[in-house]
Amino acid sequence: MPDEEVLEEGVLSPVQPAIQDPLLRELMADAPTTAPALAIPQEQAQPTTAPLEEVDCVVIGLGAGGAPLLARLAQAGLKVVALEAGPWHNPAKDFATDERAQDFLFWNDERLSAGGDPLAMGKNNSGTGVGGSTLHYTAYTPRPLPDDLHIKRDFDKGEDWPLTYDDLAPYYEEVEQFLGVSGPSPYPWGPSRPKGYALAPLPLNSAAQLMVRGAEKIGIRTSPAPNAALSARYYQEGVGWREACTNRGFCQAGCSNGAKASMDVTFIPLAVKYGADIRPNSFVTEIERNAQGLITAVVYTQNGQQHRQPCRNLFLCGGSVETPRLLLMNELALSSGQVGRNLMAHPGVQVWGTFADEVRPNKGIPGGLISQDTHRPKDADFAGGYLLQSIGVMPVTFSGQVARGRKLWGQPLRDYMRNFNHIAGINILGDCLPHTSNYLELSDELDARQLPKPRLHFTAQENEHRMNAHAEKVMRNIWEAAGATDIWAFNRYAHVIGTARMGLSGDDAVVDRDGRAFEVPNLYISDNSTFPSALSVNPALTIMALSLRTADKFLEREQHRDA
Amino acid sequence: MSAPHYPAGTVRALLPTAHVSDATRAALQQRLDAPADYAPQLLAPETFALLEAVAACLFPQPDRPEHPIPLAPSVDQRLAEGRADGWRYDVLPPDREAYRLGLGGIQETAQALFLNDFPTLDTQQRHHVMQAVAGGTPPGTTWQTLDAARFFEEMLAELTETYYAHPLAQEEIGYVGMADLPAWTKIGLNEKDDREIPMSE
Ligand SMILES: Cc1cc2nc3c(=O)[nH]c(=O)nc-3n(C[C@H](O)[C@H](O)[C@H](O)COP(=O)(O)OP(=O)(O)OC[C@H]3O[C@@H](n4cnc5c(N)ncnc54)[C@H](O)[C@@H]3O)c2cc1C
Ligand code: SF4
Numbered sequence: 001m002p003d004e005e006v007l008e009e010g011v012l013s014p015v016q017p018a019i020q021d022p023l024l025r026e027l028m029a030d031a032p033t034t035a036p037a038l039a040i041p042q043e044q045a046q047p048t049t050a051p052l053e054e055v056d057c058v059v060i061g062l063g064a065g066g067a068p069l070l071a072r073l074a075q076a077g078l079k080v081v082a083l084e085a086g087p088w089h090n091p092a093k094d095f096a097t098d099e100r101a102q103d104f105l106f107w108n109d110e111r112l113s114a115g116g117d118p119l120a121m122g123k124n125n126s127g128t129g130v131g132g133s134t135l136h137y138t139a140y141t142p143r144p145l146p147d148d149l150h151i152k153r154d155f156d157k158g159e160d161w162p163l164t165y166d167d168l169a170p171y172y173e174e175v176e177q178f179l180g181v182s183g184p185s186p187y188p189w190g191p192s193r194p195k196g197y198a199l200a201p202l203p204l205n206s207a208a209q210l211m212v213r214g215a216e217k218i219g220i221r222t223s224p225a226p227n228a229a230l231s232a233r234y235y236q237e238g239v240g241w242r243e244a245c246t247n248r249g250f251c252q253a254g255c256s257n258g259a260k261a262s263m264d265v266t267f268i269p270l271a272v273k274y275g276a277d278i279r280p281n282s283f284v285t286e287i288e289r290n291a292q293g294l295i296t297a298v299v300y301t302q303n304g305q306q307h308r309q310p311c312r313n314l315f316l317c318g319g320s321v322e323t324p325r326l327l328l329m330n331e332l333a334l335s336s337g338q339v340g341r342n343l344m345a346h347p348g349v350q351v352w353g354t355f356a357d358e359v360r361p362n363k364g365i366p367g368g369l370i371s372q373d374t375h376r377p378k379d380a381d382f383a384g385g386y387l388l389q390s391i392g393v394m395p396v397t398f399s400g401q402v403a404r405g406r407k408l409w410g411q412p413l414r415d416y417m418r419n420f421n422h423i424a425g426i427n428i429l430g431d432c433l434p435h436t437s438n439y440l441e442l443s444d445e446l447d448a449r450q451l452p453k454p455r456l457h458f459t460a461q462e463n464e465h466r467m468n469a470h471a472e473k474v475m476r477n478i479w480e481a482a483g484a485t486d487i488w489a490f491n492r493y494a495h496v497i498g499t500a501r502m503g504l505s506g507d508d509a510v511v512d513r514d515g516r517a518f519e520v521p522n523l524y525i526s527d528n529s530t531f532p533s534a535l536s537v538n539p540a541l542t543i544m545a546l547s548l549r550t551a552d553k554f555l556e557r558e559q560h561r562d563a
Numbered sequence: 564m565s566a567p568h569y570p571a572g573t574v575r576a577l578l579p580t581a582h583v584s585d586a587t588r589a590a591l592q593q594r595l596d597a598p599a600d601y602a603p604q605l606l607a608p609e610t611f612a613l614l615e616a617v618a619a620c621l622f623p624q625p626d627r628p629e630h631p632i633p634l635a636p637s638v639d640q641r642l643a644e645g646r647a648d649g650w651r652y653d654v655l656p657p658d659r660e661a662y663r664l665g666l667g668g669i670q671e672t673a674q675a676l677f678l679n680d681f682p683t684l685d686t687q688q689r690h691h692v693m694q695a696v697a698g699g700t701p702p703g704t705t706w707q708t709l710d711a712a713r714f715f716e717e718m719l720a721e722l723t724e725t726y727y728a729h730p731l732a733q734e735e736i737g738y739v740g741m742a743d744l745p746a747w748t749k750i751g752l753n754e755k756d757d758r759e760i761p762m763s764e
Contacts, residue, residue: 122649
């Protein structure tokens with residue numbers, strides 16, 4: 001386990017982000033830096049300058065899908081405006097080490113959850129603010145394995161990606177190096193890589209140590225996880241030195257010292273350095289088109305006032321619920337009939353156990369240990385596979401799960417919660433297949449903005465049930481081998497995926513492999529919604545890699561047009 | 564079962580120290596200092612009293628006879644402000660309506676089972692009523708339009724999270740995660756940083 005000294009040795013010299021696209025490299029060499037370095041951003045109202053002049057690109061949403069491409073477009077010298085519904089926070093000041101006090105990080109507008117397995121949204125799903133859901137993600141950043149991208153070819157179920165692992169690999173590497181991902185090199189699963197992770201792995205907390213203990217006994221390999229939190233100081237263009245993780249364990253709320261690679265301390269400052277115009281508290285409601293069907297402007301509300309921002313291109317990055325909602329509300333790109341369809345959610349069963357040892361599950365990064373040994377289990381009776389991860393937990397989140405999942409209340413609930421310091425958990429993330437009964441639609445119920453609330457229908461199907469059963473058994477075995485008692489499983493689904501999927505043709509997909517809408521040539525989508533299949537890994541790294549690729553492909557096309 | 568816990572006063576002693584950030588201290592102190600008397604803003608006084616009785620049943624606090632951790636005010640406040648937590652079971656009506664209907668339903672079930680109002684029932688009878696609601700098929704016409712099990716789950720989760728957000732409840736489970744400055748250094752099994760004082764039985 002690295003101690004202070006080892007960490008100091010791990011300090012890297014300042015790095016420039018490596019740009020994958022040769023064309024962009026050229027463009028960037030020409031484009032001068034247009035804005036001064038970033039001062040610490042504060043939440044503040046922007047002056048209202050009306051009428052707004054046309055810009056090259058508008059980006060809606062600044063999460064994992066929006067922020068990387070925003071930086072890329074700005075670096076290429078384009079005039080870009082980012083509209084983000086949520087505020088711009090100051091982590092050191094705004095992020096208390098308290099779950100309730102950080103409720104504002106979540107997308108708290110009501111969504112309706114229907115179907116046999118209604119999806120928990122809010123803090124189980126998506127965030128808002130400059131940084132989007134990355135403000136509260138656990139920062140697990142595993143890569144998918146190559147066969148994740150062709151589940152249909154291998155199992156004759158689900159859908160293949162119109163891209164291969166090799167198309168994405170250089171982007172994975174770029175994102176990992178830029179964010180300063182801490183992880184094991186070499187990584188034990190998947191193809192070998194030209195480059196190791198940017199930093200050494202973070203120290204294992206007690207839940208991770210227990211999982212190692214149990215997994216070893218039953219022959220499952222584990223490894224410290226790749227995590228986008230810094231195991232040592234790291235230099236960040238546009239920010240300066242980011243400090244190492246302090247083991248505070250509050251990644252699922254906001255990280256107060258910038259150790260976690262949320263977009264607000266990585267790609268967004270880079271974008272600002274290159275002149276991106278960021279408008280927080282700006283909720284987009286309307287997307288305008290001309291007679292040719294091209295997008296001409298977006299309408300948004302900022303601090304109660306309506307604005308119209310004309311643009312030549314639109315990048316829609318609102319996440320897998322708000323993106324299809326905006327498309328449906330504006331009757332945009334609907335001809336494939338796939339907007340809102342193919343809603344998938346990762347099977348995410350958690351198994352909790354009580355140990356004689358002292359665990360204190362709130363300390364250390366919650367995302368500490370990983371195993372991809374269950375990627376394609378030999379005895380599987382289902383398509384696809386899953387990965388295993390140890391989990392840390394904060395008390396309020398845990399108590400809510402105990403109430404819902406264990407159905408305990410009264411004195412038994414209080415008694416169980418008293419074991420908090422002796423409890424550790426493991427969870428999975430597994431592939432999910434699209435199904436006709438799983439989709440998102442607009443409901444008749446209106447929200448405070450007088451917009452229809454989205455309704456999500458989700459019912460786990462045979463494949464998900466079988467995978468869950470397999471995984472629960474494996475996790476129970478691990479915990480038993482590690483010496484746990486009172487083992488119980490919490491059935492849950494995490495991450496909403498696939499509501500505006502990419503594909504080879506507009507007949508059955510909304511966007512092409514470059515993220516460009518088949519139906520609307522100047523509309524691009526970049527977020528969780530474009531995934532054709534769920535992948536058996538956490539999604540954020542892939543969302544970011546796709547985001548950069550989408551920007552590069554767009555820039556290439558622009559270059560050709562200009563030439 | 565009596566699991567180890569922190570001695571009373573642990574969290575209060577930690578709050579003023581340099582281990583707690585200003586933002587964290589402010590949030591927790593506010594909860595500790597919440598005045599004991601709360602006038603409901605949305606629910607009618609008798610409905611609010613009913614909610615308090617339900618909360619006392621779901622969260623018995625015999626160890627704090629004088630000053631139980633208040634749970635009902637947080638619900639009333641949230642409903643009054645119209646705040647949501649990002650989602651709702653599609654089978655339930657909007658939150659205000661769900662609480663009004665559900666609390667009325669609990670009253671109805673109490674009447675059906677024990678011919679009395681819920682707050683006047685003894686502990687065991689109240690428990691019985693809640694059990695029926697949690698089970699999903701309690702007597703009472705309300706429950707023909709309101710999904711009892713889902714309503715119960717939602718209400719229980721809200722009260723539970725409110726309870727464990729309170730510094731004294733966190734002390735009870737041995738949680739001092741709020742004292743995270745400058746860093747945790749002992750994060751492995753059976754390791755404690757110095758400020759994590761030993762627990763008592
Ligand atoms: C508790 C938790 C832990 C997680 N942990 C991990 C993890 O360890 N690893 C991982 O890979 N993933 C994790 N995830 C998932 C991950 O955070 C998301 O998949 C990812 O961030 C989604 O990126 P996105 O760009 O699709 O959407 P988001 O990051 O949600 O960004 C969408 C943005 O668009 C904005 N927006 C939406 N509508 C509008 C509008 N109309 N106008 C203006 N702005 C709008 C939103 O405010 C938001 O900021 C976790 C999620 C949760 C809830
Ligand atoms: S554990 Fe590390 S990365 Fe996570 S919130 Fe704490 S300091 Fe940030």
